[in-house]
Amino acid sequence: MLDTAEHTAMANAIRALAMDAVEKAKSGHPGMPMGTADIATVLFTKFLKFDPANPLWPDRDRFVLSAGHGSMLIYSVLHLLGVEDMTLDDLKNFRQLGSKTAGHPEYGHAEGIETTTGPLGQGLATAVGMALAERILNAEYGDDLVDHYTYVIAGDGCLMEGISHEAIDFAGHLGLSKLVVIFDDNGITIDGHTSVSTSIDHVARFEASGWRAERIDGHDPAAIAAALERAKTSKKPTLIAAKTVIGYGAPTKAGSHAVHGAPLGGTEIEGAREKLGWSYAPFEIPAEVRDAWRLAGLKAGHGRKEWEKRFKALPAETRATFDRRIRGDLPSDLAEKIAAYKAQLVSEKPNLASRKASENALQVLAAAAPELLGGSADLTASNFTKAKSQKPIVPGDFDGRYIYYGIREFGMAAAMNGIALHGGFVPYGGTFLVFTDYCRPAIRLAALMRIRAIYVMTHDSIGLGEDGPTHQPVEHLASLRAIPNLYVFRPGDAVETLEAWEAALGLERNPSLLSLSRQNLPAFRTETSSENKVSLGAYEAAPADGEAEVSLFASGSEVAIAFAAKALLDEAGHPTRVVSVPCFELFEAQSPEYRAETIGTAKVKIGVEAAIRLGWDAIIGSDGLFVGMTSFGASGPADKLYEHFGITPKAIAAAATKKLGG
């Protein structure tokens, strides 16, 4: 039974904190938390399995505020529930430099913030990944260890964004019944009423995608509770479209976009306090309201103690593995297995496309590391992302390790974020490199959150051939290298591909991207070495015969071209060395001495990459030469394109000779 007066006071505490914090910060979004305070109160005090004393407990329900601009909602609730990590002073420091309470919720700033949100639609899509990870981990460990819900509050913006379609279609297909999305249906966007730009029937839309969907009054606590109860028995994911008034309580601005993204101002706040019957000073929470929230927090945490009992009763090995998986540590014998496979590659010297070398590496890695959770955006047989041991996940059977993400690159990348955030898995997913443009906003969030997601991006240059310029990346390597915290690997043969995988897996707090070729690449790493040379970022792959006149720097499929150019130049009497550059970011992190030694002092420095020059000046200098692309590609057979765009051993040799002679 709901005590209505108590509920109202508890919800008003959120409203007041949101108003006060925005007012103090002189910027922010009061309307959303004021409008959804009733929903959040019911959800957090009656439904959410969440222990304020241990907000990172693995089997907690996940809560995602997809409408991230309403960040004061989650900050208020975490504070009221008694999360130590979120003090009243933190609320008072809302939107100030260095505070936990950033303008949008930032993962890592405080416990209880499950993901960074703000870029609209992505919270919802990330939550789909969390809900999926829960089901897969449940299939492995059973209900006793893994059995929780994922709740989302999403706004009109989230549901207008295209990614919402990818997310809900995917979740509906998989039947993620423990995913519950509450739509804050306040009818307001920044440009005015939502009717200026949409006429959609969201309930019908979600139903078309296989969801259970209903409409409720978002200010009626009983209706909210009843809808959340019904969601728990649904065999489908649930949408609750909750009609709300944005800025509920604000006397003149409620229900209008005036309350969305700016402080209310003193007079309006005074009026709101009166209207809401909230007679307390700014940031003051009366004891009985605080106690009610704390009590709810205590109750919400009961599940954890029972879970811990069950957990302790398990065999030590199961516990150890589960803990390791949740921590994100790799299996202790993984390095050894990689080393053994590397020795095999060194002796076999395969002539393989790096996408194929990646598949071969995955056969070893997937067998050794059960946390690897693969997938592709409908290009499995092109990206070579599926290891033989990986069983596909299908609706109703989550006991697998491979996800058919469908033609949803952005949805895939956002779901991968959710999987990584959930814990227990290291997600990787594939598409063509050119389509990193489609998933870029989610890659950026992974980089901002510093989480380990691995993008397997194949067909990484004009080398893909006839599909033409819409499918040929040219600017993508540069634009991905531009993203802070993201590591871009472009391995040049099978050994480098394995080393790139090893390095990416080892970057526990960073996303990585593997840029892989469609076309075959000869082996050049043919000497046994225990060192992971890719992890140096760049290294001398072939020394000059004598003092080098020319240094060639190349990545990926162009390393072989650089080797061929070296042969031409050596023959012409110009001693030439080849430096392989599989990862700019790791090279940047080396000591100045190593960098200087690797770059060397040859008179002529040439960068070679079937992409634009941008970024290469850091290695070859602004007076260095570059053999690559200066325009979009074209449709034609790959070898013809390399000729046409002048990325050939001859062209390199000619450029070097001209510079040496000049």
Place this chain on the structure above:
Amino acid sequence: MLDTAEHTAMANAIRALAMDAVEKAKSGHPGMPMGTADIATVLFTKFLKFDPANPLWPDRDRFVLSAGHGSMLIYSVLHLLGVEDMTLDDLKNFRQLGSKTAGHPEYGHAEGIETTTGPLGQGLATAVGMALAERILNAEYGDDLVDHYTYVIAGDGCLMEGISHEAIDFAGHLGLSKLVVIFDDNGITIDGHTSVSTSIDHVARFEASGWRAERIDGHDPAAIAAALERAKTSKKPTLIAAKTVIGYGAPTKAGSHAVHGAPLGGTEIEGAREKLGWSYAPFEIPAEVRDAWRLAGLKAGHGRKEWEKRFKALPAETRATFDRRIRGDLPSDLAEKIAAYKAQLVSEKPNLASRKASENALQVLAAAAPELLGGSADLTASNFTKAKSQKPIVPGDFDGRYIYYGIREFGMAAAMNGIALHGGFVPYGGTFLVFTDYCRPAIRLAALMRIRAIYVMTHDSIGLGEDGPTHQPVEHLASLRAIPNLYVFRPGDAVETLEAWEAALGLERNPSLLSLSRQNLPAFRTETSSENKVSLGAYEAAPADGEAEVSLFASGSEVAIAFAAKALLDEAGHPTRVVSVPCFELFEAQSPEYRAETIGTAKVKIGVEAAIRLGWDAIIGSDGLFVGMTSFGASGPADKLYEHFGITPKAIAAAATKKLGG
């Protein structure tokens, strides 16, 4: 009445050409054109208003092959209809370097290809822009001049992509009844049957978004014709979900993904010829089939002659303006009006955010150039994209110049492509610079197609303040400058903002992006000059007093910081000059002499931009200094952030002094 035997033969001609061309190219996608041949035959021979003798006639129906991998469908049809620009030899050169018949349809390669497609979903969203442009131009010129349909063939991939949601929601809202989408519902994706990744009911989904939707048998010509007839009387946009068999006619591979993306092989093709009753040699079209197609082409073109009669009857001035608008020439008096406003700005010296300066410029430009068609992805009052004279477009009334695109950045950018391709308008649209990530795939297509779309991207740095790192672009300028053919402008005051607008409008064959500040910027262009200095890309904004020891290069909001640093350095006895760099691409296009002179020979060169260094080495050299960002931003007041990240006059002066002393 349909002659079934004739229809079948005509459709089989498409199938045979598709099989044969893919086989000859040894790569390509035969399944889609074989599966949609019946649809295309009915559409192109009975419905499409299209004159093969003049494929660019302004009032033609537009046809968009959103499933662009099925490019042989459109190449075959254009050839069969008798478009001179598409010969049998062109078909034989399918997917070869330099051919018109690229792997995916490329705008500009041949008349009749209305847009480049291939990146899935975008064709549909581009078509929405075309259909919208048609309605707006119709509101201006009436049914006699502008009254045509936009037809789309889209596949499962197009409809799984998120952008499809933005496109159909937007089109349904606006009631674009002359938009007809035929969904090639073949149930096959690359990973297998569509049931591996989706369970959606597309008909219900489109209906939820305000469309008329129905299902038909996509191989029944009478059903196809009847559905297209019904579409013509609908007051809503129409979806026709046509059940088809991919690779229809292929004896063993039809209906499976084996027929999607690879040549059928000799035996399968032989079997298909037998099954289809097509006994002709590769690339042979029997005379009666060719004649039937040509006759249909002649009939389809009748509308043009009647249109031309109507057009000739119009006043000369109406004709001249219409022609000018369709050609894309700007009004002849525009330059003069810009010059007058520039003189005003030079005298007023306003201290304005460049987003506000852009709004002021738009008041002048929108009044002078009726082709300017503005909009924003729900940030009108933040982007300042709406001129007072611009009436909003609303459902049922297209007589306006401003579009509320909703929270659909990608859909907006794709629609802008469609508007530009349609002709008659110069589209511009706004969002925050950070959300260029959301629209990047459409910006890339604009650049690839070389069409004039102008992106008004505001809040272009940490200067946006408290909204924090999810909203603060850091890597975006570099990653946008990486896109070939795109011009990125970052003006530093009101005069530069106006000049950037002028330069962008003048780039008739390129998209441009305006990167604009949230925060106020003092005027530094305070001297009268008829020259558009922004069009130089970079220029000396302040000379040194004596021989320069330091050159500061800055863009946008950092020019003012560079000026302040110059004052400090001058005072310290280090003569310093300031170079404003509003557009890298235009500076790159200047003569080597001008570039060298502008870069100068000062001992210390410092780039200043509140973004990452990537790209600046081309100006400051790899040994130059850079004051900017090396990480993501943070949430806090803008001035605090500039301090925190060390982008201040003091930091610049200190860096210069250290280098000079060292």
